[in-house]
Amino acid sequence: MKTQIFLSLALSFSLFNLAKAQVPDQASTKKELSFFIGSWSGKGAFSSGKNIEANLNFSFTLDSAWIYYEHTDKLPNKYKANSLWAIDSKTGQMSSYIFDNSGGSRKFTGNGFIDNKLILSYESETPKGTVFQHFIYEKTGEKTFKMTYEVSTDNQKWRMIDYLDFIKTT
Numbered sequence: 001m002k003t004q005i006f007l008s009l010a011l012s013f014s015l016f017n018l019a020k021a022q023v024p025d026q027a028s029t030k031k032e033l034s035f036f037i038g039s040w041s042g043k044g045a046f047s048s049g050k051n052i053e054a055n056l057n058f059s060f061t062l063d064s065a066w067i068y069y070e071h072t073d074k075l076p077n078k079y080k081a082n083s084l085w086a087i088d089s090k091t092g093q094m095s096s097y098i099f100d101n102s103g104g105s106r107k108f109t110g111n112g113f114i115d116n117k118l119i120l121s122y123e124s125e126t127p128k129g130t131v132f133q134h135f136i137y138e139k140t141g142e143k144t145f146k147m148t149y150e151v152s153t154d155n156q157k158w159r160m161i162d163y164l165d166f167i168k169t170t
Helices: 002-021 026-036
Strands: 038-046 051-061 066-073 080-087 094-100 105-110 117-126 129-141 144-152 159-168
Touching (some): 026 066, 051 159, 105 129
Antiparallel strands (some): 038 051, 038 159, 066 080, 094 105, 105 117
16 A cells, blocks of 8 residues: 555656656746847748748847847748747747738747757648648857748658758847
């Protein structure tokens, strides 16, 4: 009987610590996100091989509770988006609200930086089934990062849509 009680307590303690370990450290995540503050210029390509260039601007807003992020593709591409990034004070999870020039709006979520990567994910239901999307922001240096946009129909096998390598300009 004592053994069963001990095992039950040990299992409960282990599950509590596992759940606790999965909540991202908010202060650490916020510090890592400050890496992005400033202006960036990037070059990359679509999966078709067609070139793409974009400018990004990141700044703190609302007493530094949020990061405001502007994305503007260079011509001939026309994509523009404004985004707000924040860390949920209760869960520690990161949220990214994206609003683009086609009238779209999406909420991406992630768990902060893991191995120098920030992955923000989104899923939506379509007539053909669930579509998964994610952005991968990978630090590649002190003033450089790579952003990759991918989609999936099963959340396992991902297809790259485009990528850009960015360098900080200010």
